[in-house]
Amino acid sequence: MSMLRTAPVKDTAQPLAVDMVALDNVVKHFRLARKKLVGSPESVRSVDGISLRVRAGEVLGLVGESGSGKSTLARVILRLLPPDSGTVSIDGQDVSRGGRALLKSLRAKAQLVFQDPHAAMDPCMTIGVGLAAVLRTHGIGTRADRWARVVAALAEVGLDASYLDRYPGGCSGGQLQRVVIARALLTNPKLLICDEPTSALDASVQAKVLNLLARLRKDHRLTMVVISHDLRVVQYVSDRVAVMYLGQIVETADREDLFQGSLHPYTIALLSAALATDEKHPEQLVAAGEPPSPINPPAGCRFNSRCPLATEQCRTEMPALLEVAPGHEVRCHRWTESRALLIQTQEPTM
Amino acid sequence: MSRVDNPAVDNPAVDNTASGALDGVLDPAPSPGAPRIRGLRRLRAWPWSLRVGLFGVLAVVLVLLATPWSAPFDPALQDLSNRLAPPSGAHWLGTDQLGRDVMSRLMWGGRFSVTIAAITLTISAVFGTLLGIVCARSKGVLDEFVMRVSDVLLAFPEMIVAMFLVSILGAGYGTLILALAVAGWTPFARLARALTLEINSRDFIEAAESLGFSRTFIILRHLLPNAFSPLLAHASVRFGHTLITVGALSFLGLGVAPPDSDWGSMLADGLPYMSRAAGLVIYPGLAIFLTALAVTLTGRGINVRPGRQGRG
Numbered sequence: 241m242s243m244l245r246t247a248p249v250k251d252t253a254q255p256l257a258v259d260m261v262a263l264d265n266v267v268k269h270f271r272l273a274r275k276k277l278v279g280s281p282e283s284v285r286s287v288d289g290i291s292l293r294v295r296a297g298e299v300l301g302l303v304g305e306s307g308s309g310k311s312t313l314a315r316v317i318l319r320l321l322p323p324d325s326g327t328v329s330i331d332g333q334d335v336s337r338g339g340r341a342l343l344k345s346l347r348a349k350a351q352l353v354f355q356d357p358h359a360a361m362d363p364c365m366t367i368g369v370g371l372a373a374v375l376r377t378h379g380i381g382t383r384a385d386r387w388a389r390v391v392a393a394l395a396e397v398g399l400d401a402s403y404l405d406r407y408p409g410g411c412s413g414g415q416l417q418r419v420v421i422a423r424a425l426l427t428n429p430k431l432l433i434c435d436e437p438t439s440a441l442d443a444s445v446q447a448k449v450l451n452l453l454a455r456l457r458k459d460h461r462l463t464m465v466v467i468s469h470d471l472r473v474v475q476y477v478s479d480r481v482a483v484m485y486l487g488q489i490v491e492t493a494d495r496e497d498l499f500q501g502s503l504h505p506y507t508i509a510l511l512s513a514a515l516a517t518d519e520k521h522p523e524q525l526v527a528a529g530e531p532p533s534p535i536n537p538p539a540g541c542r543f544n545s546r547c548p549l550a551t552e553q554c555r556t557e558m559p560a561l562l563e564v565a566p567g568h569e570v571r572c573h574r575w576t577e578s579r580a581l582l583i584q585t586q587e588p589t590m
Numbered sequence: 591m592s593r594v595d596n597p598a599v600d601n602p603a604v605d606n607t608a609s610g611a612l613d614g615v616l617d618p619a620p621s622p623g624a625p626r627i628r629g630l631r632r633l634r635a636w637p638w639s640l641r642v643g644l645f646g647v648l649a650v651v652l653v654l655l656a657t658p659w660s661a662p663f664d665p666a667l668q669d670l671s672n673r674l675a676p677p678s679g680a681h682w683l684g685t686d687q688l689g690r691d692v693m694s695r696l697m698w699g700g701r702f703s704v705t706i707a708a709i710t711l712t713i714s715a716v717f718g719t720l721l722g723i724v725c726a727r728s729k730g731v732l733d734e735f736v737m738r739v740s741d742v743l744l745a746f747p748e749m750i751v752a753m754f755l756v757s758i759l760g761a762g763y764g765t766l767i768l769a770l771a772v773a774g775w776t777p778f779a780r781l782a783r784a785l786t787l788e789i790n791s792r793d794f795i796e797a798a799e800s801l802g803f804s805r806t807f808i809i810l811r812h813l814l815p816n817a818f819s820p821l822l823a824h825a826s827v828r829f830g831h832t833l834i835t836v837g838a839l840s841f842l843g844l845g846v847a848p849p850d851s852d853w854g855s856m857l858a859d860g861l862p863y864m865s866r867a868a869g870l871v872i873y874p875g876l877a878i879f880l881t882a883l884a885v886t887l888t889g890r891g892i893n894v895r896p897g898r899q900g901r902g
Binding site: 315318321343344347351352354355356359360361362363364365373374375377420423424427544 | 673
């Protein structure tokens, strides 16, 4: 898939646009306990045929409602969950199948930052011991200088050496999220996946953590996938944005393209809901009702039950993910007119 | 936070950060063992239950260790002219139905009771816990098999299982311990399995996996420490139970056999004389109760030790 970027070249852009993450038709379903005697057991279609590229040095924002499969996708990328089908490549290496040696190198290459830092740290282990163990596991440094490396890693996220002997219970959420980030960077990963990195934090701390991530991204030349349901977070950190709905990607675009010219009705609804306080968006266009269950997603377009533009075609035929402009993909039958129709009815000013 | 603007990556020499720049923060080179030593020093910060419990456990252990030298009488020495005597200067806790010194018998009996209970409990706790953790992490056939075996064992009262085994294998201390351990591992396996399943679902186990930690490391350094407090609390409760079970088996002639005796068999022996010399029942009962209480308090105290779980 060759996607030429029209957006201005970023400072972290590399001469060769290598794909750090390449997903091809990745599927992950979770079987439910059998309820009926006949027929195959039902399954939750958390990730249902996702193809996605994240170029090296890029920050991809992954947005979607809860239950849309964002976190599952992150786990599949990191091979914390094996995909049912499809391939996952990290840095050009297929990691969807493979044994221990492959996993070990993947663990050093790709790391995860969690939503709730208190849950992500073992309450029975001091921060220093927990971080030093990462270095030992990957055979980084000598026995003597591991402790110094941990101190350096903590200093990098703005924490002093007094945190080494602390238990996570004695730290605040913001401090612990820094520790989690420092821990994730100990192995010098190329890819950092942040699963709702700020949503468990106080509003005052969120900005600091986001700034920290932005700085570390430059310093470490990181490729990042930032998962969030908070569009402002995504707008702040991402180069590109992918929108998920019920296990599928419905729209991907460069950040400006998406925030200024989104084409999928779901994205338009999401943006107008999130940016409703903005003066430019006086009225909200909220997708009506609750998202359908990922156990029995609607036939045709997954969004048809909530879409104001749904037609008969939308109810029977699943739209393909179309590249409608360089770097801009949409999964909608009516993408040519969606924006005009929705913005016109809702916002005469635009 | 101004420190954020001072990243250590700007320092090409990483070692500088530890050896020079941060000397003011920590005088000695910090080491992984440091917090444990400091925890012991902060005796006053310990909860009262831990202090009282540990004091009790230490007292019992010391008395029982010193028994061969400090017991006033031979526990088997009978004096039929002085049966069921009340407490006196010579016999501080009186004498039993055969005129034996109750205090000496308590001290010697405790050695049997406590030792057998402790060994039994250790074996069943270690074996049960490891089995439970392995079951929870492996799932599948092994888990199913072990849990069904434990179902069968749990279907019978512990006493019946122990009696059955002792009567097959023949009486003796080794058999007794084996029988009690076989009958007693199931609650530990079930508890450890449940705890493991719960801890496994928490983020830090996923974090450990994504950081590349080995299975052994996750079990030994993440699962065990986090499951330790509830397991210890359970073990401390089981200790009293085991003390009594040992005594009951002794009473039935399947445990500690005469001339040896333990608290349980003393209690049982004293029952017919309860109206004339209540002490024969009260003292061994009190010994079991207080020892079990001390162990339980210690277990509880360890559970609420500060610093570890500042947040729920």
